[in-house]
Amino acid sequence: MLRKIWAIAYKELYLTYTDRNQILIILVTPLALATIIGAAFSGFLSPGGNDVPIRNIPVAVVNLDAGTEANGTTINNGQTFVDLLVPPDDISDEDLAANTLYQLTNAIETDDAEAARAAVDRDEIAAAIIIPADFSASLAFADGTTITPVEVYGSAASPTAATIIRSIAETITAQIVTGNITVAATIEALTARAQDDPAFGITFAAASSLGGFQPDFAPAFNPDNNPVRIEQQTVSGEAVAFNPLVAFGAAQAVFFMMFTALTGANNLLEEQRTGTLQRLIASPTPRIVILLGKLVGTFFKCVVQVTLLVLALTLVGSLIGGELQFIWGNNLLLIALTIIAVALAASGLGALVTSLVRSPEQGNVIGGVIALAMGALGGAFFNVQAIPELQTLQQLTIVYWGVDAFTALSMNQTDIGLNLAVLLGLGAAMFAAGVVIFTRRLNI
Amino acid sequence: MDAIVEVRDLAKQFKRQNGEAFFAVDGVDLDIMRGEIFSLLGPNGAGKTTTIAMISGLLNPTRGSATIGGHSIIDDPIAAKKLLGVIPQEIALYPTLTARQNLEFFGRMYDLDGAELRTRVDEVLEFIDLTDRQHDKVETFSGGMKRRVNIGVGLLHNPQLLYMDEPTVGIDPQNRRRILDTVVRLRDEKQMTVLYTSHLMEEVQQISDRVGIIDHGKIIALGTVGDLIHKIGEEDRLVFKVGDQAVPEALLERFKAEVEGVSSATYEKLEIKGENGDAPVDIRSTSSLQIADGTITVMAQRGRKALPDLLQIANQAGLDVLSVEVREPDLEAVFLSMTGRALRD
Ligand SMILES: Nc1ncnc2c1ncn2[C@@H]1O[C@H](COP(=O)(O)OP(=O)(O)OP(=O)(O)O)[C@@H](O)[C@H]1O
Ligand SMILES: [Mg+2]
Numbered sequence: 150m151l152r153k154i155w156a157i158a159y160k161e162l163y164l165t166y167t168d169r170n171q172i173l174i175i176l177v178t179p180l181a182l183a184t185i186i187g188a189a190f191s192g193f194l195s196p197g198g199n200d201v202p203i204r205n206i207p208v209a210v211v212n213l214d215a216g217t218e219a220n221g222t223t224i225n226n227g228q229t230f231v232d233l234l235v236p237p238d239d240i241s242d243e244d245l246a247a248n249t250l251y252q253l254t255n256a257i258e259t260d261d262a263e264a265a266r267a268a269v270d271r272d273e274i275a276a277a278i279i280i281p282a283d284f285s286a287s288l289a290f291a292d293g294t295t296i297t298p299v300e301v302y303g304s305a306a307s308p309t310a311a312t313i314i315r316s317i318a319e320t321i322t323a324q325i326v327t328g329n330i331t332v333a334a335t336i337e338a339l340t341a342r343a344q345d346d347p348a349f350g351i352t353f354a355a356a357s358s359l360g361g362f363q364p365d366f367a368p369a370f371n372p373d374n375n376p377v378r379i380e381q382q383t384v385s386g387e388a389v390a391f392n393p394l395v396a397f398g399a400a401q402a403v404f405f406m407m408f409t410a411l412t413g414a415n416n417l418l419e420e421q422r423t424g425t426l427q428r429l430i431a432s433p434t435p436r437i438v439i440l441l442g443k444l445v446g447t448f449f450k451c452v453v454q455v456t457l458l459v460l461a462l463t464l465v466g467s468l469i470g471g472e473l474q475f476i477w478g479n480n481l482l483l484i485a486l487t488i489i490a491v492a493l494a495a496s497g498l499g500a501l502v503t504s505l506v507r508s509p510e511q512g513n514v515i516g517g518v519i520a521l522a523m524g525a526l527g528g529a530f531f532n533v534q535a536i537p538e539l540q541t542l543q544q545l546t547i548v549y550w551g552v553d554a555f556t557a558l559s560m561n562q563t564d565i566g567l568n569l570a571v572l573l574g575l576g577a578a579m580f581a582a583g584v585v586i587f588t589r590r591l592n593i
Numbered sequence: 594m595d596a597i598v599e600v601r602d603l604a605k606q607f608k609r610q611n612g613e614a615f616f617a618v619d620g621v622d623l624d625i626m627r628g629e630i631f632s633l634l635g636p637n638g639a640g641k642t643t644t645i646a647m648i649s650g651l652l653n654p655t656r657g658s659a660t661i662g663g664h665s666i667i668d669d670p671i672a673a674k675k676l677l678g679v680i681p682q683e684i685a686l687y688p689t690l691t692a693r694q695n696l697e698f699f700g701r702m703y704d705l706d707g708a709e710l711r712t713r714v715d716e717v718l719e720f721i722d723l724t725d726r727q728h729d730k731v732e733t734f735s736g737g738m739k740r741r742v743n744i745g746v747g748l749l750h751n752p753q754l755l756y757m758d759e760p761t762v763g764i765d766p767q768n769r770r771r772i773l774d775t776v777v778r779l780r781d782e783k784q785m786t787v788l789y790t791s792h793l794m795e796e797v798q799q800i801s802d803r804v805g806i807i808d809h810g811k812i813i814a815l816g817t818v819g820d821l822i823h824k825i826g827e828e829d830r831l832v833f834k835v836g837d838q839a840v841p842e843a844l845l846e847r848f849k850a851e852v853e854g855v856s857s858a859t860y861e862k863l864e865i866k867g868e869n870g871d872a873p874v875d876i877r878s879t880s881s882l883q884i885a886d887g888t889i890t891v892m893a894q895r896g897r898k899a900l901p902d903l904l905q906i907a908n909q910a911g912l913d914v915l916s917v918e919v920r921e922p923d924l925e926a927v928f929l930s931m932t933g934r935a936l937r938d
Contacts, residue, residue, distance in 0.1 A: 156701040164689060424685030428746070431649045432702040433674040 153434055157442020161416070162449055175409075175454065180461055182401055205255040207274040208314050209265040210234050212258065217285040226288055226325050227280035230299075231258050233321055234278075253313070266302050276303040276314035288325065298322075394466050395476055399555035402458035403491055403548045404524035409454045410495035411502055411516030413447030418509040436588045443503070444496050444580060451492035459488070478558040483565060487558065490572035491551040497576030498547065500583035504590065523548050547575060597676070597754050597786050598625035598648065603657035604810075605643050617643045619810035620657070625788055627753075630780050632797040633790040634924060635807035636936050641790040642682055644807070645758050649679050661754060675704075678752030682759045682790075684743045688732035692723055692742050695731060696749060703750035713749055720775075721745040737768035744775065754786045755779065761796060769796070776800050794924035794936055806928055813931050818924060825930040827922045828856060829896025831903065833889040834916040840887060844910045852902045854894035861935060862887045890935060892926065 165171045214227025234256040236245055245251050259265055265277035279300040287297040299322050301315045417440075420426040429439050459477060466476040477484050502519065506512040526539060527548020543549040554568035600623040607617050618640040625631045633641050646652035648659040650670045659666045664673035686695050696714045705713055718724045721741040726734070731742060740760065747755060757776065761769045777800055779785040791797050797804055798818050806814040806821070814821055840860045848858040893899040896919045907914050920926070928936045 152706065153701060153704075156698065160687070160690075160698050164687065167689065424681050424683050425687060427646075427651050427681060428679065428685045428699065429702060430651055431674060431677070431679040432699065433671045433704065434702050435671065 150438060153438050154442045154445055157429075157439060158445035158449065161413070161443065161446030165446075165450060175450075175457065178405055178454075178458075182405065182458065182461070184465070206253060206276075206314060208234070208254050208256045209268060209274050209277045210256050210258050211260060211262045211265050211277060211279045213260070213262065213282045214280045214284040215282045215286070217288070224285055226285040229325055230278060230280055230318070230321055234317070250317070254317070269302050276301055278302075278314065278318050394462065394469070395559040396552060396556045398458070398462040398465075398476075399552045400524070400527055400548055402455050402462070402555075403495075403527065403551040404520065405458065406451045406454045406492065407495050407498070407520040407523060407547065408516075409450050410447050410492075410499035411512070411520055413443065413450055413496070413499055415503070415509045415512040415516065417443055417503045418506065418512050422509065437584050440500055440504075440580075440584055440587055444500050447496040447499050448492050451495050452488055455488045455492060459484075476559060477555065478561050480558055480561065480563060483563060484555075484558055486569060487551065487554045487565065487572075490554075490569045490576070491547060494547045494551075494572040494576035494579075497579035497583070501579040501586075502583075504583040504586035522546075527552055547572065550575075595627060596624040597627045598623065598659070598661055598788065600624075600644075600648060600659045601657055603644065603647055603659055604655045605640075605647060605652060606655040607643075616655075616810050618647065618654075621807070621810070621812055623805060623812070623815075625754075625786060626803075627786050628780065628784050629802040630776060630787045630789055630800050632801040632804045633788065633807050634792065634794060634797045634804055634928070634936070635790075636792050636928075636934070639792070639807045640810040641792075641807060642758055643810075645679075645756050645788070645790065649677060649756060650674060675750075676753045678747035678750065678755045680744050680747035680755065680757045680760055682762065684739050686731050686739065686742055686746070689730055691728050691730050692734070692745075693718065693727040695742060696745060699746045700749045705750060713751070717745040717748050720748065737764060740764060740768065740772070744772070748779070751783065752785065754788070756788045758790050759792070760789075761791065761793065773800055792936055794928070798924050804924065806924070806931070808928070808932055814927060821924060821927045822922045825922065825927050828892045828894055828926065828930075829922065830920045830926050830929070831891040831893060831896050831900060832918040832920065833891070833903075833907070833914050834918075835887045835889060835912060836915050838887065838912055840889060840912065841910070844907065844912065845889070847906050847910075848889075848891055848903060851906060852891075852893070852899050854899050855891055855903075856894070857892045857930075857933075858889060859929075859933065860887065860889050888935075890929065892930065896920075 165175075210231050212225075212227040212231050214225050216223045216225035216227075218224075233250060234254055235258045236248070236251045236256075240251075262277070262279050265274070265279065268274045269277050277300075279302060281297045281299070283297050284299065299318050301318045303315060417426060420429075426439075430436065463475055463477065467473045498519070499516075502512060502516050506515055523546040526543040527546045550568045550571045554565040554572075557563075557565050557568075600621055603618055603621040603623075604616055605618040606614050608614050621640075621644055623631075633644065635641055643652065647654045648661070648666055650666045650673065653667070661673040662676045664670075664676075666673045687698070690698065693714060696717055697710060700710045700714060715724075718727050721744060723738060723741060723745070726738065731739060734742070744757070744760060747757070760772050760776075764772065773796055776787055776789060780787055789797070789801065801818060803815070803817050804821060805812045814824065816824070842860075845858040845860055849855050891899070891903060900917065900919065904914060904917070925936050928934070
């Protein structure tokens with residue numbers, strides 16, 4: 150049984166990789182795609198680059214924060230937003246050009262929230278960041294759970310710009326929160342240790358008195374240091390580097406892999422036309438074995454396709470970054486697992502589509518529509534996050550779960566169990582449905 | 594002798610383009626005995642391929658049953674298919690694989706592996722006389738060579754039973770001869786049972802132990818060639834080619850009325866085949882239309898004796914007979930006498 154499955158899969162791969170046209174498609178697609186993505190992102194990622202594709206996003210910062218008293222000083226965290234986004238009046242042209250956030254946005258400060266929202270409604274600005282009056286006060290609890298959220302009021306007319314502003318706001322919030330948590334936690338831990346460990350206590354006390362101990366959160370607020378990258382707040386509240394090349398590139402990779410999967414599926418219909426499928430069915434080979442053989446073949450093709458795209462995008466990322474960098478995170482095992490899960494899900498989809506359609510032409514049309522729909526919903530073309538109605542729908546797509554896993558891994562998060570489960574579940578369910586339909590469809 | 598294939602009341606309903614349902618195979622009963630060459634003879638669209646598709650597990654019958662070696666093709670398909678080799682009507686190979694790769698791949702599908710697979714592939718290559726071309730891609734082969742590979746694939750696992758669906762279609766006479774010899778050799782040397790389909794009565798007559806004549810999805814006659822010819826009373830058949838001349842119905846009536854021993858006279862024009870050779874454009878007619886390649890077929894007790902009279906009558910009617918052929922009774926005659934139509938090539 151296994152031998153037959155492998156024989157069918159091997160034949161499939163052999164036919165594909167001995168076909169010059171197919172090789173061309175397999176190799177050229179990732180390169181072309183990576184080049185396009187690279188061109189679009191090159192300015193976005195290099196600090197001070199003068200070809201930032203998205204720049205001067207008009208935004209209003211409304212700081213209503215009343216501040217809070219701590220240890221005798223007034224802290225106004227809302228002011229951090231203003232400081233980071235609105236360039237000082239006396240800034241030099243050089244400093245202005247060197248700061249990516251100043252380049253990316255064109256922020257003005259105002260204290261009228263209603264006027265700012267109205268400006269967004271009139272599409273005069275892309276978004277308004279409104280910091281509530283009790284923002285700092287809510288942060289003083291320092292456990293991150295009671296924070297009064299910062300409002301980002303985005304324009305529907307410019308979803309991408311609004312999304313970027315939202316991520317910026319999230320990033321700054323995250324940094325403020327992390328900073329507080331870090332300081333609180335560090336001091337708490339140090340104090341606790343100093344109490345338990347007299348030797349350490351002495352060292353700590355000495356360092357403190359000499360000014361040698363400084364909670365290391367200042368850099369997070371240094372505009373020159375940081376805003377090269379847009380960062381995203383994660384569930385745990387920690388701020389991590391978020392590389393837009395990963396999200397966009399992964400979406401493209403999975404999107405193209407779905408085409409590979411659906412083409413592989415079409416292959417079976419092609420075999421029906423040439424009569425070799427009938428030959429297979431007339432042999433003592435159960436239909437599930439035929440379909441499994443196809444599935445395995447398609448699966449390998451998908452793995453190859455995604456891996457090539459991942460490598461090509463790495464190359465692009467490295468070229469943009471000016472040094473060799475693996476943009477997908479450092480958990481290679483989970484990256485491999487994600488590729489496998491995504492490829493299995495897509496192959497399952499391919500098997501289902503094969504069992505449903507009647508001709509290669511029909512397969513092309515239906516497969517194409519499905520791939521495009523999933524690609525669009527999964528964010529391969531535009532940012533779906535900006536359209537709330539689509540957010541539930543996108544959870545039905547392979548692209549969404551795959552991209553989400555790739556993005557998480559690139560930020561060195563490992564909690565992608567749900568993603569893998571959903572992808573494998575989707576793949577298995579679609580394959581099972583495909584087998585049932587294909588087996589019932591006796592009239593070949 | 595026991596039957597290896599038992600077919601009972603097998604039927605398949607299809608829908609025409611206009612949605613109208615019809616039976617392509619309509620209540621076929623067949624017993625194919627071990628070691629015989631059994632032919633299904635019938636014109637294009639008679640239901641031969643549809644029958645084969647059902648008894649090889651490709652097509653679900655609308656009703657009826659079929660067993661191979663006692664295994665139901667529907668309930669126990671894997672056991673049934675193990676006994677069976679299928680040579681489809683159309684060439685079904687991977688064109689970008691070599692002959693050997695094709696054979697090896699399909700051999701694996703018949704549970705062959707390792708040394709056994711290699712030996713069988715060697716043997717089959719030898720048998721189809723393509724050992725020297727085994728490493729060439731099938732797409733570079735001539736039509737006849739492709740046919741031979743197509744046949745070879747069906748022989749890989751030395752099946753007890755072989756279906757050959759019109760294996761000689763589109764083949765030149767030399768290769769056709771070769772294929773027919775192959776069929777006989779398979780029966781004689783390997784004791785294979787062969788179910789052979791064709792719409793060519795000459796070849797069926799040459800190789801078959803028994804013949805089933807199929808028309809409109811029904812078996813209309815079944816038996817040895819001798820049985821069938823005997824059944825229709827052994828009349829000679831005279832075929833007059835008249836080109837595109839009009840043939841009045843009255844002339845046919847005169848043939849029957851005035852010439853001794855004539856039992857029937859029919860006029861027919863040659864069928865024009867569709868592009869794929871499968872879908873005949875039906876333009877046959879017995880009225881006096883102008884069409885190319887008209888034939889008058891006359892059935893007579895002693896054909897050679899009736900010939901001068903027939904020619905004279907035709908002459909009187911102003912008909913220019915282009916050629917005449919007298920055929921001893923054959924399966925064509927059987928078909929004609931049972932359906933009133935010719936089988937044609
Ligand atoms: N899938 C199908 N759907 C509808 N009609 C079909 C289908 N397959 C075959 N038919 C019709 O059933 C009839 C029998 O076809 P079949 O292919 O069995 O004939 P055949 O005897 O093999 O003819 P040929 O000598 O041309 O190969 C024809 O009228 C054909 O058009
Ligand atoms: Mg046929």
